Amino acid sequence: MAKSTAENTFLRLKTVLDVLTEGVWSGDALNAGQVLAEATARVPFNEHEAELLSGGIPRGHKTLTSATAKLVKAGWLVKGRSGWTITEDGMRATVAYPDPVSFATALDAGTPVPADTPVPAAPAGFVRPVSAAAATLEVPAKEETAKKTTRKTPAKKAAAAVGKAAKVLEDAVEPVVKAVRKTKAPAKDTAADAAAEPFEGPDVETHPQPEAVAVAGDFNTILGAPENWAPQYDEAQMEFDFLDQLWKKSAELPAGFYTFKIALNRSWDENYGAYGAFDGPNHELHHNGGTVTIRYNHATRDITIN
Template sequence: MGANTAENTNLRLKAVLDILAEGVWSGATLNAGEVLAEATARVPFNDHEAELLSGGIPRGHKTLTSASAKLVKAGWLVKGRSGWTIPEDGLRATVAFPDVATFAAALDAGTPVPADVPVPTAPPAKAQTKKAATTKRAATKKTAAPAKKPTTRKAPAKSKAASAVETLPQPDAVAIAGDFNKILGAPEDWAPQYDEAQMTFNPLVQLWTLTAELPAGFYTYKIALNRSWDENYGAFGTRDGANHELNHDGGTVTITYSHETRDIVIG
């Protein structure tokens, strides 16, 4: 654990990449919630970070989720419909910046991964073990092979991702279930089964929206699929996660849900 929240957050960001890299080698697919949970298990919250915010979210969790945008900006993390994935640059970053100090410095400065760093063919820890057990000539041969892999993998990966978005299956219904359902005309709050809570799907942009007039106030809600609580998404698109929060000044509000990310945008 680091000395403060900033150090802990950098440790957890590095853990996020390490966890995703390990998933590549094991074949495991983790959603965002599972990745974040494992990262915080490896670097536990201190007392300050464990404090719950108004939505029931630990302060450290919200800080980590917000900071993960830096990984996306660096090109080391992709947040997609099936979870978080690590692209080739992210894998290379685990090798180029092996300790948290160089990792954090590169992330903050926007330092790109050096071009001569190969895509690792095993988790960083295993790669280092093999490296120590071989000669420099053998290590050179090992790095030469992975360096060619991006040319054979990049094109299929992009086309696969593109087709996944185009053919993304959608739920039969998406509802905003929260403490303002009665204001929308539903018989009760937190009720995903009622028509008044349902969002409208736009197939052209693959998004669900609901526009409503709400009085000024503080509201909480979740996204619930198919008129039940069996599958629901809260803050940061986490399944069964903490409530979304809305501090509203009053008037028209539009909430947009993407089933690709399982998250919402307020407009």
């Protein structure tokens, strides 16, 4: 018999704790996106839950994201910017309430975990299971890339040093980087040598990036956009900094309390809220007035505000 949305949601909440417990045993720090993806992969959506809401978000995903607040209220889960952390009580809850019915009853009633419930230990020889979510992804072959090797010329080594320094002193180093890039490499004995050892810019670890990233929130009209919460407008777009691989948006805002989300490619199809959660709760900004800079790291889904 098919389970209802409520039953599935409680089962996924228990799975969230199971996944985080496995992360503790294996020493892996998991962010919100990884945990939610694994929970929904292990407990798939039924037909009703798979329906897409406005913005292209599955109904079941939105329900689960909101329901995780129950775990926080129970003291079983802590949500932080660096990821989600299960508490000792949360781990003990997986032992005290091993089946979905007792788990749902205790969570709804706010029943404390019995004091004599032990914290579960990793089974002997434990190896974290292969991610059910990752198993559905196709990984491109890297054979050709692995075979390629590049000799580092003195010019490349110097440029690499500039690239590393730029991460710390971005404003001071950027003019130097531009100057280095314009410098001509020493003459080569042959055209073949010149082609084999081209001058290259700073070594920067890159990550696939979206075409556009917007700060969509209740202050977009202050930035000059026609309306708030509209990621399609130019005024909401962030600028990508290749050197530190961050998207940035600086603006002058009056003192006040603001909320926003990070939206990709000028739409709500893919957006990230607090703690980097896909379609998660709004980011909050308590601002004293003046210039504020928001930075978004697409590799980790983290943001910083200053």
